[in-house]
Amino acid sequence: MLLEVKGLTKFFGGVAAVKDVGFKVSKGSIFALIGPNGAGKTTIFNLITGALPPDSGTIRFEGRQLVGLKPYQIAAAGITRTFQNLQLFSGMTVLENVLTGAYLKGRTGFVKSLFCLPSKNREDKRIKEEALALLEEIGLEEAAGLPAAALPFGQQRLLEIARALASGPRLVLLDEPAAGLNSTETRSLAAYLKKLREKGLTMLLIEHDMETVMEVADRVLVLNFGHVIAEGTPQEVQADPEVIKAYLGEDDQVA
Amino acid sequence: MHIADQLLQLLFTGLTLGSIYSLIALALVTTFNITGILNLAQGEFVALGALLAVSMYAAGMPMAAAFTVSVLLVAMLGGFLERFAIHTARGASGLTLIIITIGLSISLRGLALLIWGTETYSLPAFSKGGPLFIGGAAVNPQSLWIFGLTAITLAGLYAFFELTYWGKAVKASVINRAAARLVGINPHTVSFLAFTASGALGAAAGIFIAPITMTTYDMGFMLGLKGFVAAVIGGLSNVGGAVLGGILLGILESYSAGLISSGLKDAIAIIILLAVLLIRPEGIIGAIRERKI
Amino acid sequence: MWKKAILRPAAVLLLFAVPLLIKSNYLLSILIVIGLYTIIVQGLGILMGYAGQVSFGHAAFFGLGGYTVAILTTRFHWPTVLALPAAALLPGVIAAIIGRPTLKLRELYLALATLGFGILVHIAFTEGKELTGGPSGITGIPYLSIGGLTFDSDIKFFYLVWITLFLILAGINNLVRSRVGRALRAISESEHAAENAGIDTAKLKLQAFIFSALLAGLAGGLYAFYVTFISPSPFGFHASVQFVLMAVIGGLGTFWGPLLGAAVVVTLGEFLRWAVPLVIPGAGGEYQIIFFGLILVLLMIFRPEGLGALGKCLKLSPEKMPGTGIPSKDI
Ligand SMILES: Nc1ncnc2c1ncn2[C@@H]1O[C@H](COP(=O)(O)OP(=O)(O)OP(=O)(O)O)[C@@H](O)[C@H]1O
Ligand SMILES: [Mg+2]
Numbered sequence: 001m002l003l004e005v006k007g008l009t010k011f012f013g014g015v016a017a018v019k020d021v022g023f024k025v026s027k028g029s030i031f032a033l034i035g036p037n038g039a040g041k042t043t044i045f046n047l048i049t050g051a052l053p054p055d056s057g058t059i060r061f062e063g064r065q066l067v068g069l070k071p072y073q074i075a076a077a078g079i080t081r082t083f084q085n086l087q088l089f090s091g092m093t094v095l096e097n098v099l100t101g102a103y104l105k106g107r108t109g110f111v112k113s114l115f116c117l118p119s120k121n122r123e124d125k126r127i128k129e130e131a132l133a134l135l136e137e138i139g140l141e142e143a144a145g146l147p148a149a150a151l152p153f154g155q156q157r158l159l160e161i162a163r164a165l166a167s168g169p170r171l172v173l174l175d176e177p178a179a180g181l182n183s184t185e186t187r188s189l190a191a192y193l194k195k196l197r198e199k200g201l202t203m204l205l206i207e208h209d210m211e212t213v214m215e216v217a218d219r220v221l222v223l224n225f226g227h228v229i230a231e232g233t234p235q236e237v238q239a240d241p242e243v244i245k246a247y248l249g250e251d252d253q254v255a
Numbered sequence: 256m257h258i259a260d261q262l263l264q265l266l267f268t269g270l271t272l273g274s275i276y277s278l279i280a281l282a283l284v285t286t287f288n289i290t291g292i293l294n295l296a297q298g299e300f301v302a303l304g305a306l307l308a309v310s311m312y313a314a315g316m317p318m319a320a321a322f323t324v325s326v327l328l329v330a331m332l333g334g335f336l337e338r339f340a341i342h343t344a345r346g347a348s349g350l351t352l353i354i355i356t357i358g359l360s361i362s363l364r365g366l367a368l369l370i371w372g373t374e375t376y377s378l379p380a381f382s383k384g385g386p387l388f389i390g391g392a393a394v395n396p397q398s399l400w401i402f403g404l405t406a407i408t409l410a411g412l413y414a415f416f417e418l419t420y421w422g423k424a425v426k427a428s429v430i431n432r433a434a435a436r437l438v439g440i441n442p443h444t445v446s447f448l449a450f451t452a453s454g455a456l457g458a459a460a461g462i463f464i465a466p467i468t469m470t471t472y473d474m475g476f477m478l479g480l481k482g483f484v485a486a487v488i489g490g491l492s493n494v495g496g497a498v499l500g501g502i503l504l505g506i507l508e509s510y511s512a513g514l515i516s517s518g519l520k521d522a523i524a525i526i527i528l529l530a531v532l533l534i535r536p537e538g539i540i541g542a543i544r545e546r547k548i
Numbered sequence: 549m550w551k552k553a554i555l556r557p558a559a560v561l562l563l564f565a566v567p568l569l570i571k572s573n574y575l576l577s578i579l580i581v582i583g584l585y586t587i588i589v590q591g592l593g594i595l596m597g598y599a600g601q602v603s604f605g606h607a608a609f610f611g612l613g614g615y616t617v618a619i620l621t622t623r624f625h626w627p628t629v630l631a632l633p634a635a636a637l638l639p640g641v642i643a644a645i646i647g648r649p650t651l652k653l654r655e656l657y658l659a660l661a662t663l664g665f666g667i668l669v670h671i672a673f674t675e676g677k678e679l680t681g682g683p684s685g686i687t688g689i690p691y692l693s694i695g696g697l698t699f700d701s702d703i704k705f706f707y708l709v710w711i712t713l714f715l716i717l718a719g720i721n722n723l724v725r726s727r728v729g730r731a732l733r734a735i736s737e738s739e740h741a742a743e744n745a746g747i748d749t750a751k752l753k754l755q756a757f758i759f760s761a762l763l764a765g766l767a768g769g770l771y772a773f774y775v776t777f778i779s780p781s782p783f784g785f786h787a788s789v790q791f792v793l794m795a796v797i798g799g800l801g802t803f804w805g806p807l808l809g810a811a812v813v814v815t816l817g818e819f820l821r822w823a824v825p826l827v828i829p830g831a832g833g834e835y836q837i838i839f840f841g842l843i844l845v846l847l848m849i850f851r852p853e854g855l856g857a858l859g860k861c862l863k864l865s866p867e868k869m870p871g872t873g874i875p876s877k878d879i
Contacts, residue, residue: 051740071743080744087741089734091801099727100734104746106727110755113726114719120726127727167746293656344849349655350602354792355848357604361789362841369828369835476785480667483660518675525668532661533649 002027002202003171008057010043017043019226021057025204030197032205032213035223036246041206042084045173049081050074061171076104080164081173084206086156088163090149094140097148097159098131101166105130131166138162138192154185173204178212190216214238222246260391265513266506267389271398271467273505274405278460279482280489280497281408282453288492289425289449292341295356297457298479299363302472304329304458305465306367309376318381326458333454337447360479367472378465397466404463405498408456412494477521484528563710567703576702580774582814583709587767589794589806590720591760596792597800598729599756600736601651602659604788605666609639609761611673611783613768618686618778619679628692628773635769636762643761647754666788673780685779692773705774712770716763721803732756733801786837793844813840
């Protein structure tokens, strides 16, 4: 198992946003987290990436305990993410965003950066080539020199994915990557995710669009009010009465 | 003088100093609670209030009139600055707003320097007669005026925010902007009023302390900073805590200046500030709502 | 491209011909002061414009550098060549010690903690009589001499300061275009995203803080050798605010911003010192801070990106402003 989460719990001021959540993700799979708004999905991402400390529970990645590590250490361990509310470096160009995502590929420190060293230039060149290749793969090569903020929303989401991939992670957490995309964009995103899986990448996916989840996910975990209410293959979960109830309940509230 | 008398004397000095800091801290905390802005120009309101009153008194105005006019003028200045700088920059980052209040503070100080020069001024005490003796220690009657002003201000703020409809509505509007509109509170007006009131309170504090401190163009900087230290000790958003913090700071300063070295007086406040900020940041950071990721 | 290759050396040459062209020691001394301040503001600019952290206490590092030189050369009779690096090192070490807890604080609290630190150091200069000479300071600092060269005239000092400045500019030019420079900018844009890219934000902020303290200390050491006399007054809170003003006026996160900011503020200060007494007879003292304060306020309200951004509007070499995004051809 690549990722093993056990007994994960997080309270916000007495209210449990995540309560005793456990799941296992095998290597090279797409594992989806679904659930109504406020179910605790993003909070689980924040706990895995170290942005928030859990109140209890363990998170093992490649056998290594992640709880207690700083976010940058978790990134260095091979886990990166995208954000539900985009967190692009909007003052940078598209290429610079990806180069920054590839930070872990470089070695040059603060002091060396002040000088013009051949080793540094070689490193810069290599990382830039890889970043451009990644942009091409994701279809943003034309926009490489544009300010990130100038991109249309759908491309900003893609750029966040590119940035998350730039350091060569082994697990990527995608928080609603299709939100705000039109149906064509969503379908090509789904295809891209499947392609990444073929290359051996493991992904955790939060997604509200059921069609996408059914299409790409290998396994699905359903949350409601911070609790796990079901886990299984997309087909199993879809047929689960608890899940239907949770979603219908939500529909009632919305209507 | 007996050592016990000396300690008592230092205590009274400390209480007087502490009341002054408390007054400034009260103004800071009230504006911070209402607007989320820490007004680093608050100390200049104190200095300007005192200097204006000094000039008007010297020009022959009765003390009560000089007091009233100077409080009104500084209140207007507070309101004007809110409209001119804070309101115009609304929506800017917290850092921008701090830099703005620092800019206002040094401009006001420069203005005071231009008008009043580097001389030291003073006002006569509010009431005639020599010091009162308690135990073996002397208490300046002006200190009693200052205690009185602090007590009235604290009681007034408490009564306004806890007992009146408008006070409660303002408190609610700080927590929830949407609710503010519902009860008919306009946040912009409230911010304007908060700065006006803190101008008035600062000026009043300045005039009350003018008879017992050196009134100079640059007195506001350290006073404002110490008011801030008092507020930080008290938790930054807590009115009662601000008063306690001020008193504690005053007493600590008085004893360290009296028993160790007078040069240490200003350093003590800064050391406390750094200690609170660095060692117990969670105590004050709690005042700012955690940002959602 | 070829234009740039000619223009830049030409500008540098012109600058280095300045002492031969102007015979006025007054102008030369102003250029020296601008150079010294630019060194400080470059460090502060990395801290504020790139790492996104504010400091209202940099005059303390400037002063620590100055006092290090004054004390080491007059009390301990160190050779001047050794005292200068010590002037940079000591503030750097102090920054390393205070930086870790301080930089955990955010916005308001960071501003106040650095402000408090600055005032505390200033009090130490005034009160530490045995070591610092108290309010009257230390006189008789020897001239800096490196090898056989003694910097005993304004012309020599001009070259010393501006060559140092250009070396630092070159270093910063490398830095901001590097992996570390991008990481610093990432911190000020989104700390969460930066950490998630594997950037140790706490360490990098600390490094930027130490770097800025080193530069301020170096400027302080040079300043002490230049005026050969030191007292607490140039290192107070006003000086810290002025450095922030210079950084902001020039435009945060821009390459030429620090130089522009230092030049504007110093020139404006000199102009006001000359002009205000003409308008208000008998005005004395540091009243020009009225205008500095007002400019700071107006700038923060209407043009937080600084005057440097005007250059961008006029299409003056946008590629020199990595802070606002380097066009791709330059990477
Ligand atoms: N930093 C925080 N502080 C306090 N409460 C929080 C914080 N983050 C999340 N919450 C609360 O925890 C609960 C779960 O939130 P979370 O963002 O994880 O939901 P989600 O499943 O991602 O929902 P959505 O589909 O709307 O994104 C919510 O009630 C939310 O308000
Ligand atoms: Mg979410």
